[in-house]
Amino acid sequence: MINPGHKNLITDVDGIKVGNSHDETSISGVTAIVPDNAAVAGVDVRGGGPGTRETEVLRPDCLVERVDAIVLSGGSVYGLEAASGAVSALASQKRGFAIHDFNIPIVPSAILFDMINGGDKNWGDMPPYRDLGKQAVLDAGEDFGLGNVGAGYGANAGTLKGGLGSCSAVTEGGIQVGAVIAVNPVGSVVVPGTHNFWAWELEQNNEFGGFGAPKIEGNLSLDGLDGSRLGANTTIGVVATNVAMSKSQLQRVAIMAQDGYARAIRPVHTPFDGDTIFAMSTEKKEMDKPEPLALAKIGAIAADCVARAVARAVYHADSLGIYPGYRELFDKK
Numbered sequence: 001m002i003n004p005g006h007k008n009l010i011t012d013v014d015g016i017k018v019g020n021s022h023d024e025t026s027i028s029g030v031t032a033i034v035p036d037n038a039a040v041a042g043v044d045v046r047g048g049g050p051g052t053r054e055t056e057v058l059r060p061d062c063l064v065e066r067v068d069a070i071v072l073s074g075g076s077v078y079g080l081e082a083a084s085g086a087v088s089a090l091a092s093q094k095r096g097f098a099i100h101d102f103n104i105p106i107v108p109s110a111i112l113f114d115m116i117n118g119g120d121k122n123w124g125d126m127p128p129y130r131d132l133g134k135q136a137v138l139d140a141g142e143d144f145g146l147g148n149v150g151a152g153y154g155a156n157a158g159t160l161k162g163g164l165g166s167c168s169a170v171t172e173g174g175i176q177v178g179a180v181i182a183v184n185p186v187g188s189v190v191v192p193g194t195h196n197f198w199a200w201e202l203e204q205n206n207e208f209g210g211f212g213a214p215k216i217e218g219n220l221s222l223d224g225l226d227g228s229r230l231g232a233n234t235t236i237g238v239v240a241t242n243v244a245m246s247k248s249q250l251q252r253v254a255i256m257a258q259d260g261y262a263r264a265i266r267p268v269h270t271p272f273d274g275d276t277i278f279a280m281s282t283e284k285k286e287m288d289k290p291e292p293l294a295l296a297k298i299g300a301i302a303a304d305c306v307a308r309a310v311a312r313a314v315y316h317a318d319s320l321g322i323y324p325g326y327r328e329l330f331d332k333k
Helices: 076-092 129-138 247-264 291-316
Strands: 016-023 028-035 039-045 070-073 097-099 102-104 109-111 163-171 176-183 236-243 276-285
Touching (some): 016 129, 028 176, 028 276, 070 076, 070 129, 076 109
Parallel strands (some): 070 109
16 A cells, blocks of 8 residues: 555655755745755756756756755746855855865755746845745744745746645555656646546545546646746755665656656646656665565655646745636635
């Protein structure tokens, strides 16, 4: 059996903490995923318009094996500065890759576009993201909210308010997998013409409303894909597991986890999205044998977690800026 963890958050994975911060004026925010100890990590970038930092270091052929945090941020290119704030916070904690007399915090990051959500982005030459990144790291803990939180604070999902979503899955054998996703796609997370999530069949314990299967009549439309939001998108996130893995194995988990986007968002991986998923291992449990089969199982669980986290992000988001919240539009029938 595979069931959600106690919190149904990525922090059900032993050794993972999450911190969030936001700026109400600009309607934007930052999420930091901070392992208790430096964690092995991989990444997969699938969208056509990505914005990332330090993803090359995660290639299996590169020197550094572990990361000290991963940062997800709004703000488009300005949000990449959030990782600098995270680096400062981690350096003050004496964390990082040891070289000579220095500790160099390794903080890969990805950003989404939330620049036209109604917030005031007239911040001059001092965007808020460095401070937000530092605050998010210092805020890291095991409990956090969903919806209008962190990197999902200013996000939108098609024509709905987007947000930050998370969930977890734990097997009887002690394998832990979790996801945290900032949901801001050009595509729709609900079946057009209905209030049902594309990811409805993966729902656990009514975690995103319990609306069940959609009633589809006629041909499906590409709801919201009308050109008004093109270029203003991207869904980014992290999956984590307690199972010990190499960078190349985690890259495969990240690749498989991207399928969770396809189960929850349509269309996805468009030229206008920068869809990115990082994968992390806290190395608390040895991988079962044979390893390729164990890896396949973990990747499959990760993909389901991603889809569930996407739906939870939108379900928990409240109306903000120019986009309406899901629960304010749809009542359970």
